[in-house]
């Protein structure tokens with residue numbers, strides 16, 4: 001069967017590259033995005049009633065995958081990247097149909113001059129992600145109190161401590177007074193979940209990493225469970 005889906009909207013997210021994006025929605029509540037609906041889906045009546053829901057399911061395409069192929073087994077970072085599990089037992093982006101599913105917070109719906117923009121929080125989505133459907137999150141049906149979580153029964157601990165050197169701390173404070181009021185919280189929530197590839201979990205030595213957040217280059221050093229933010233400056237890319 002030849003199946004065809006339309007992109008109904010595009011995500012504009014704080015995450016400009018894949019490295020550093022949380023591994024699941026809701027892990028970084030301060031991670032914001034907007035979803036601008038494309039014509040002909042930007043009709044106000046198509047969203048009537050949605051404002052009553054605090055959370056949404058987004059169905060999307062993993063458009064940033066660097067390969068189209070999939071394998072029957074994958075190595076979840078959650079298990080240290082060494083154990084293979086069936087692709088359908090995981091939320092890996094590399095699946096036969098590269099469709100993602102995220103439950104995100106709906107902060108507000110903006111309607112202005114023919115545009116419909118959903119303001120979202122707690123996203124795990126790359127900037128530019130194409131959305132193929134939106135559904136309201138139904139607590140009575142979707143939050144199953146007795147559900148078993150397999151190898152991912154608990155939320156990741158988010159146990160790393162995050163400190164800033166004085167210069168990035170000052171930059172962050174200045175940016176928070178402008179257009180980025182929750183920037184420090186976003187950085188701390190993102191880094192404390194240990195964005196490093198799984199194989200680093202076995203490497204005790206100190207390492208330096210970087211990611212792009214909004215328009216900024218963020219760099220940090222990690223030594224065991226301790227992270228120090230060393231640089232935060234506007235990106236020239």
Ligand code: SAM
Nearest residue numbers: 021022023062063064065091100101125126129
């Ligand atoms: N919540 C979704 C799900 O369960 O289908 C996504 C889970 S997946 C494990 C999350 C990872 O997908 C992120 O850490 C990021 O690296 C990657 N990702 C997010 N948006 C993407 C996109 N548009 N294209 C490719 N990879 C993406």
